[in-house]
Amino acid sequence: MSQPGGPxxxxxxxxxxLVLGLLRKHGPLSRGELGRRCGxxxxxxxxxxxxxxxxxxxxxxxxRETPRGRGRPAETLTLNPDAGQAIGIDFxxxxxxxxxxxxxxxxxxxxxxxxxxxxxxEQRVELAGRLVGSLTGGTLSLGALSAxxxxxxxxxxxxxxxxxxxxxxxxxxxxxxxxxxxxDRGPEEDGAGEPAGPHPAQVLLRERFGVPVLLDNNTRLAAxxxxxxxxAAGVQDVLYLRLSHGVGGGLVVGGSxxxxxxxxxxxxxxxTVDQDxxxxxCGGTGCLETIASIRAxxxxxxxxxxxxxxxxxxxxxxxxxxxxxxxxxDGAGAGIGGVLAALCNAIGPSVIVxxxxxxxxxxxxxxxxxxxxxxxxMPISRHRVxxxxxxxxxxxxxxxxxxxVLHESPLLSRYPAGPELAEDPPTTQSGRRxxxxxx
Amino acid sequence: MSQPGGPxxxxxxxxxxLVLGLLRKHGPLSRGELGRRCGxxxxxxxxxxxxxxxxxxxxxxxxRETPRGRGRPAETLTLNPDAGQAIGIDFxxxxxxxxxxxxxxxxxxxxxxxxxxxxxxEQRVELAGRLVGSLTGGTLSLGALSAxxxxxxxxxxxxxxxxxxxxxxxxxxxxxxxxxxxxDRGPEEDGAGEPAGPHPAQVLLRERFGVPVLLDNNTRLAAxxxxxxxxAAGVQDVLYLRLSHGVGGGLVVGGSxxxxxxxxxxxxxxxTVDQDxxxxxCGGTGCLETIASIRAxxxxxxxxxxxxxxxxxxxxxxxxxxxxxxxxxDGAGAGIGGVLAALCNAIGPSVIVxxxxxxxxxxxxxxxxxxxxxxxxMPISRHRVxxxxxxxxxxxxxxxxxxxVLHESPLLSRYPAGPELAEDPPTTQSGRRxxxxxx
Numbered sequence: 001m002s003q004p005g006g007p008x009x010x011x012x013x014x015x016x017x018l019v020l021g022l023l024r025k026h027g028p029l030s031r032g033e034l035g036r037r038c039g040x041x042x043x044x045x046x047x048x049x050x051x052x053x054x055x056x057x058x059x060x061x062x063x064r065e066t067p068r069g070r071g072r073p074a075e076t077l078t079l080n081p082d083a084g085q086a087i088g089i090d091f092x093x094x095x096x097x098x099x100x101x102x103x104x105x106x107x108x109x110x111x112x113x114x115x116x117x118x119x120x121x122e123q124r125v126e127l128a129g130r131l132v133g134s135l136t137g138g139t140l141s142l143g144a145l146s147a148x149x150x151x152x153x154x155x156x157x158x159x160x161x162x163x164x165x166x167x168x169x170x171x172x173x174x175x176x177x178x179x180x181x182x183x184d185r186g187p188e189e190d191g192a193g194e195p196a197g198p199h200p201a202q203v204l205l206r207e208r209f210g211v212p213v214l215l216d217n218n219t220r221l222a223a224x225x226x227x228x229x230x231x232a233a234g235v236q237d238v239l240y241l242r243l244s245h246g247v248g249g250g251l252v253v254g255g256s257x258x259x260x261x262x263x264x265x266x267x268x269x270x271x272t273v274d275q276d277x278x279x280x281x282c283g284g285t286g287c288l289e290t291i292a293s294i295r296a297x298x299x300x301x302x303x304x305x306x307x308x309x310x311x312x313x314x315x316x317x318x319x320x321x322x323x324x325x326x327x328x329x330d331g332a333g334a335g336i337g338g339v340l341a342a343l344c345n346a347i348g349p350s351v352i353v354x355x356x357x358x359x360x361x362x363x364x365x366x367x368x369x370x371x372x373x374x375x376x377x378m379p380i381s382r383h384r385v386x387x388x389x390x391x392x393x394x395x396x397x398x399x400x401x402x403x404x405v406l407h408e409s410p411l412l413s414r415y416p417a418g419p420e421l422a423e424d425p426p427t428t429q430s431g432r433r434x435x436x437x438x439x
Numbered sequence: 440m441s442q443p444g445g446p447x448x449x450x451x452x453x454x455x456x457l458v459l460g461l462l463r464k465h466g467p468l469s470r471g472e473l474g475r476r477c478g479x480x481x482x483x484x485x486x487x488x489x490x491x492x493x494x495x496x497x498x499x500x501x502x503r504e505t506p507r508g509r510g511r512p513a514e515t516l517t518l519n520p521d522a523g524q525a526i527g528i529d530f531x532x533x534x535x536x537x538x539x540x541x542x543x544x545x546x547x548x549x550x551x552x553x554x555x556x557x558x559x560x561e562q563r564v565e566l567a568g569r570l571v572g573s574l575t576g577g578t579l580s581l582g583a584l585s586a587x588x589x590x591x592x593x594x595x596x597x598x599x600x601x602x603x604x605x606x607x608x609x610x611x612x613x614x615x616x617x618x619x620x621x622x623d624r625g626p627e628e629d630g631a632g633e634p635a636g637p638h639p640a641q642v643l644l645r646e647r648f649g650v651p652v653l654l655d656n657n658t659r660l661a662a663x664x665x666x667x668x669x670x671a672a673g674v675q676d677v678l679y680l681r682l683s684h685g686v687g688g689g690l691v692v693g694g695s696x697x698x699x700x701x702x703x704x705x706x707x708x709x710x711t712v713d714q715d716x717x718x719x720x721c722g723g724t725g726c727l728e729t730i731a732s733i734r735a736x737x738x739x740x741x742x743x744x745x746x747x748x749x750x751x752x753x754x755x756x757x758x759x760x761x762x763x764x765x766x767x768x769d770g771a772g773a774g775i776g777g778v779l780a781a782l783c784n785a786i787g788p789s790v791i792v793x794x795x796x797x798x799x800x801x802x803x804x805x806x807x808x809x810x811x812x813x814x815x816x817m818p819i820s821r822h823r824v825x826x827x828x829x830x831x832x833x834x835x836x837x838x839x840x841x842x843x844v845l846h847e848s849p850l851l852s853r854y855p856a857g858p859e860l861a862e863d864p865p866t867t868q869s870g871r872r873x874x875x876x877x878x
Contacts, residue, residue, distance in 0.1 A: 039483035237700040260787015261676040348699015
């Protein structure tokens with residue numbers, strides 16, 4: 001057999017995509033018609049078709065009537081209209097977000113539910129199941145579910161945690177997260193070294209849904225979501241910064257999520273902005289997070305004599321012209337803009353997306369960010385990079401989970417029409433969005 | 440016809456690579472043997488073979504004896520031993536570097552020649568021709584040259600500046616550099632906007648050699664060279680920093696050169712390190728380049744009472760324990776290490792390579808860089824990222840030019856054995872290296 005990722009394996013996947021693309025474009029085709037169009041030998045084509053039929057992506061006319069009723073005697077093959085559905089789940093720190101797409105890659109709905117930060121994984125997955133059920137009432141057949149893409153808090157290595165093939169039974173395969181790192185605590189010193197097992201969300205979701213479960217950091221997934229469906233839809237090189245209880249982000253490079261060598265990219269919140277600054281939870285000093293997280297900004301506002309219990313109150317004060325609120329947001333924005341300028345010079349994105357609850361403070365924060373970005377980015381880039389606020393709200397991570405399935409799973413070949421994704425903005429079934437992002 | 444980059448075009452390229460890989464691995468094969476091994480239909484295989492033979496990548500046994508002399512009556516096909524050669528040229532600011540590989544992707548030689556910074560392009564290309572000739576005396580047949588990869592100073596957008604096909608005659612196709620940006624001046628404000636024509640090096644080299652000429656920024660190419668043949672050979676995620684007359688660098692992401700949306704990535708030298716610092720040539724203030732370029736470091740040393748006309752003298756003073764030299768290098772190293780830590784948190788490379796003449800000062804500079812890097816990178820990354828000095832010297836950019844041809848040109852399919860590249864360290868024919876990098 002060929003090695004995964006080797007030229008023969010890639011070639012085979014290319015063959016699968018070609019066959020699926022032809023069925024998608026032309027509708028039902030006989031084996032002979034497929035053979036003439038794809039240029040593959042009879043042996044190769046029949047092998048590929050057998051695998052696609054066994055995997056449920058393609059059905060023969062004897063299993064399902066051909067829609068056009070051409071009345072040919074030869075058996076025809078067609079895409080399975082019940083396959084190709086996917087769900088994205090964002091297990092954020094204090095809440096759960098789910099989104100689902102149908103065969104046409106249309107987002108059929110999304111839903112969110114807050115919960116305590118210490119809710120056990122069993123109950124989180126139970127809650128996820130209920131939310132998915134609420135989405136799939138009339139529009140999705142759970143039996144046709146192909147894969148689930150999941151976002152979690154904290155560092156994640158290889159996103160594909162689950163081999164394809166027999167969708168039920170086997171224990172989850174590849175490790176995808178370092179168990180020494182508590183996924184609810186974010187980055188911290190790890191003494192344990194290498195990853196040693198699957199994430200609990202993967203194990204429990206696979207038990208419940210019986211399908212492959214792909215996993216990545218939820219902030220990185222939000223970056224991917226914004227680059228496909230959101231503020232940077234269709235843009236190939238995107239830098240996404242999330243200003244929330246923590247400060248983090250993600251990079252989309254050439255249209256793909258960038259992870260870095262150890263799954264540790266996008267940790268913009270732990271870039272030093274003040275060597276003499278405050279101690280950070282990561283163990284560092286003067287990290288961006290110490291001046292630009294929700295807590296940091298609210299603390300600074302209170303220290304300046306302001307009164308605000310949360311971000312909406314701070315935003316309200318800023319809109320009302322409260323000098324202390326404006327000064328605090330200006331200071332945070334300046335620090336953020338300086339970091340973004342440095343990253344721009346290094347990485348060269350065309351769009352920077354700023355999301356998270358703090359971005360809801362609007363121009364009081366975005367204007368100083370933009371000012372410092374333009375002041376410190378190389379002059380040649382100054383008028384090229386675009387700064388935008390995130391648009392997907394709190395479901396960005398769940399949508400990114402779906403994108404993970406579409407882009408990166410071995411099931412990719414079941415979804416040959418990725419680029420169409422950007423055309424359909426998400427609809428909301430639960431009515432909870434737009435609201436805060438990934439709380 | 441299928442669109443370039445579309446699934447059908449990709450599939451065809453996959454077929455080509457498969458066929459070439461089989462010929463590479465098994466030696467001469469008949470069409471029947473090839474068909475059985477590759478799984479393609481007779482029609483598809485014959486189409487592909489016809490194109491490969493027409494393009495010169497494959498020859499039939501009637502044109503060339505089969506080395507093994509199997510004596511079969513059926514015509515066999517084999518890789519063309521005269522094809523697949525490539526040259527890399529680095530048009531640095533004050534010198535020229537060339538390198539060449541043969542069909543086996545072995546580097547057959549490299550050569551360098553300094554020149555004045557204002558040498559006209561016609562004379563640079565003339566000089567390049569002479570150096571290439573000196574390399575190809577006994578080992579390369581210029582008639583078999585497949586492509587040239589070229590590095591130039593300054594921002595470069597799309598690297599592929601030259602369509603393949605008829606290798607002689609047509610004017611150069613796609614624009615690859617913004618002519619509003621003087622390639623010898625580096626980044627600066629550009630009012631002219633979009634690229635409007637090929638780089639003079641591309642036009643002149645194509646006239647002289649009659650083959651496609653691919654172009655990119657020479658510092659980015661040095662990054663690619665170090666990631667394939669040098670200090671980070673075989674590493675997928677590499678950050679390369681060059682400390683020379685200018686300060687710049689490049690990113691290798693997932694094994695490929697990262698360019699950024701407008702070809703403006705890797706401008707590490709223009710990251711602000713001191714908002715109250717010196718004015719930079721880029722128009723900014725307090726850029727890394729204002730504290731870490733050769734001139735900046737030598738000026739700081741002289742300001743501290745030291746006497747050094749160039750980097751070797753400064754290095755000698757540092758090795759002798761000169762306190763001012765050590766303090767100056769420590770200060771520059773601290774600034775560099777801080778920037779590298781920020782970039783590590785954002786991008787997540789596994790190896791950082793530091794090159795350029797200043798790196799020749801050794802541990803007096805590398806130690807403070809490492810100290811500040813470890814101090815400011817996220818604790819979770821602290822023991823994962825590796826800091827290394829560049830090993831390719833001044834020919835890194837020329838080797839990167841070859842890598843550009845191997846990795847990214849439409850000729851890629853003529854070079855199916857990329858991963859083998861790392862095994863053969865470059866040999867020097869001119870005897871000039873190792874010396875300074877890209878002066």
